[in-house]
Amino acid sequence: MDSYYQHRKYLKFKQMKKKYIYLLPVVSLVFLVSACTKKFPEINTDPNLPTEVPLANHLAGAMISFDQGFMAPSNTNIDLSTNYVGERNSAYPADLSSTYQNWTSEDWGGYYSTLNDMNDIIAKAKEANAYNMLAAALTFRAEITQIATDEWGDMPYSEAAKASNGVLRPKYDDQKSIYDSIINDLKTAADIFKAGHTDQIGTVEPFYSGDVHKWQKLCNSLRMRVATRISFVDAAKAQSIIAEVLGNPSDYPISQTIDDRAEITYAGDNTWQIGFWYWANLLEFECAGQRIVDILKAYDDPRLMRLVAPAVSDGQYRGTSRIGRSSNFKVNDISYFNKNYYVVNGTTGPNIHYRHSEVLFDEAEIYLRGLYPGGDAAAQQAYEAGIYASMKELSIMADGSPKIPDDSIALYIASDSIKWSGTTQEKLWKIWNQKYIAHCFMLNESWAEMRRTDVPLCLPAIGSYYPSHNRGPFRVPYPANEQLMNSVNSKQYFAAQIAGDYLWGGQLWWDKRTGVH
Incomplete structure (x- = not known):
């Protein structure tokens, strides 16, 4: 495991190169200019070259x-x-x-x-x-x-x-x-x-x-x-x-x-990588977390197979954690991430700052709680639109395969556990639970x-x-x-x-x- 964490640090160091690629042509010139001695400013300073990024x-x-x-x-x-995200090889201490x-x-x-x-x-x-x-x-x-x-x-x-x-x-x-x-x-x-x-x-x-x-x-x-x-x-x-x-x-x-x-x-080559995706897709050190897998399984959610691959041992979907594992833990019994999920250039995926589904779930809560006029009908529309958007967001595949189809999404939204029903608090719980799924990896x-x-x-x-x-x-x-x-x-x-x-x-x-x- 020591080599794993050392390599993660190494990858993080290599990622920094991307920042400097943006700056390199200009910053190099700044260093050259600043290195000039005060004695020779006119000789060493080119008025056509910028001194600031x-x-x-x-x-x-x-x-x-x-x-x-x-x-x-x-x-x-x-x-x-x-x-x-869970861990494959060993858990952190309690x-x-x-x-x-x-x-x-x-x-x-x-x-x-x-x-x-x-x-x-x-x-x-x-x-x-x-x-x-x-x-x-x-x-x-x-x-x-x-x-x-x-x-x-x-x-x-x-x-x-x-x-x-x-x-x-x-x-x-x-x-x-x-x-x-x-x-x-x-x-x-x-x-x-x-x-x-x-x-x-x-x-x-x-x-x-x-x-x-x-x-x-x-x-x-x-x-x-x-x-x-x-x-x-x-x-x-x-x-x-x-x-x-x-x-x-x-x-x-x-x-x-x-x-x-x-x-x-990031480019996904040996220069610029996101360490998580590198290890998840190539060496399977990163595994699917237990909470997200259990939630998706409970709802027969079509996003599960887009995000996660079944366990090698028995074909079941089974997440893990970073700490607190049972003593009979076996690496072949857990699920790893789907290698086809949203990777770039075959090895590395994006870091997400904002997804469209988030604003829809925000609107659903806002309408339901009366923070803005719209009421229950507007809340339901935003809730269902949020689920639809999340289904599409979380089924972007590296090979360009079709996203989750609309009819599957409609069946999911109409299912007993997901459909818009219940008390106001129960509806809020559904909004927040779907928001957690939609925020996967955020x-x-x-x-x-x-x-x-x-x-x-x-x-x-x-x-x-x-x-x-x-x-x-x-x-x-x-x-x-x-x-x-x-x-x-x-x-x-x-x-x-x-x-x-x-x-x-x-x-x-x-x-x-x-x-x-």
């Missing part, structure tokens, strides 16, 4: 850097709760302390590095009147900040990434304030996009190759995500955002088809929604050293080096984390569940 390249590099650190389908910090702490410092630093990049791009875009670039950067800054604060909760933000201004020990902001900043960024970006500027974002950006209209739809779809996330703790603000977006579709368009998804793909969003809705129920792993808990962890612990390097500002937050149990911590600001610990 173009904004388009800078944005692309920052997006890829964050993507590689936070969007992997098997992020250890999160997948222990979401359980889309004591989770080392498992979580080993990864959190790297993620923490990765977020602030990208935040610094985005702040720089935003400032330069303002100076250059590069309006659509500014809107795209604000949108991406909002997305990465939402992901980060949904992992840690309260954290430095308003004073973060300001070392050049002399701020070396930034204060912590409460999560509500951070969400206010996210909401403001998305609103500002949405209004810039609405104005219809014609400047280009640049074809090198990895989401949409510079398609401004798709960036606009992503921005407003993220506004719907954020509004839904805060709706149990600040219904008034959530309703205000939702009303503006849904009430003005021409000014604030949202995702319309599965082709509006935001994803980053660990950040599924874990956040599981903590917001309690669906699907996330119990502590079998064999956990923490028997006093009735749910999985509430958040990722702060990195140890933050306690050392920013002790004055972080002290009270570490104390609150430890008081709730170092790994579980306390519930996040938007997590209003009761009776969970």
Whole structure:
């Protein structure tokens, strides 16, 4: 196993090359210019060569850097709760302390590095009147900040990434304030996009190759995500955002088809790989998680065979976990991922940031809870459209084989367990359960929604050293080096984390569940 994890680190290192491929022609010139001695500036400086990375390249590099650190389908910090992905060869020990702490410092630093990049791009875009670039950067800054604060909760933000201004020990902001900043960024970006500027974002950006209209739809779809996330703790603000977006579709368009998804793909050759897909498809070290397999089996869901292959030993679908396995565990008895599922160039698939089905399930919940007019009929329509979209999204095959057919989807939607029926709470449960399926491999969003809705129920792993808990962890612990390097500002937050149990911590600001610990 040591060689496996060493190679994963090696692949992650190799992935970074893609970021620098975007920057290499320009950055190399920067290094050449900066290396010139002050004694010979006129000889060594070519006035026709740029000394700064173009904004388009800078944005692309920052997006890829964050993507590689936070969007992997098997992020250890999160997948222990979401359980889309299991492990083949050996489980982690039941004591989770080392498992979580080993990864959190790297993620923490990765977020602030990208935040610094985005702040720089935003400032330069303002100076250059590069309006659509500014809107795209604000949108991406909002997305990465939402992901980060949904992992840690309260954290430095308003004073973060300001070392050049002399701020070396930034204060912590409460999560509500951070969400206010996210909401403001998305609103500002949405209004810039609405104005219809014609400047280009640049074809090198990895989401949409510079398609401004798709960036606009992503921005407003993220506004719907954020509004839904805060709706149990600040219904008034959530309703205000939702009303503006849904009430003005021409000014604030949202995702319309599965082709509006935001994803980053990699070449799949020996230079650029996503380690998860490499090991899952070539060597089968990554396996299907028990929770997602059990849910799909229970509903006779046609997405099961698209995502997962049956066990070698008996042809049954059987998921596994990362910790808490039974003593009679055998590798031939578990299911691996379907090698034909959504891979690129035969070896590696994409990292998904946003899927179209998400906004439909958001709408279904919004209509059902009365956060926007539409009522039960609109909620049902959005719910069924969300299932349809997810079926198509999760049946994209590498060989181009047809997606799940419409008649199979219709039969599934009409089945007793899935059809739109029951009390309001039962319908909400169905929406949230289908959203969990639709979020497959999108660990950040599924874990956040599981903590917001309690669906699907996330119990502590079998064999956990923490028997006093009735749910999985509430958040990722702060990195140890933050306690050392920013002790004055972080002290009270570490104390609150430890008081709730170092790994579980306390519930996040938007997590209003009761009776969970």
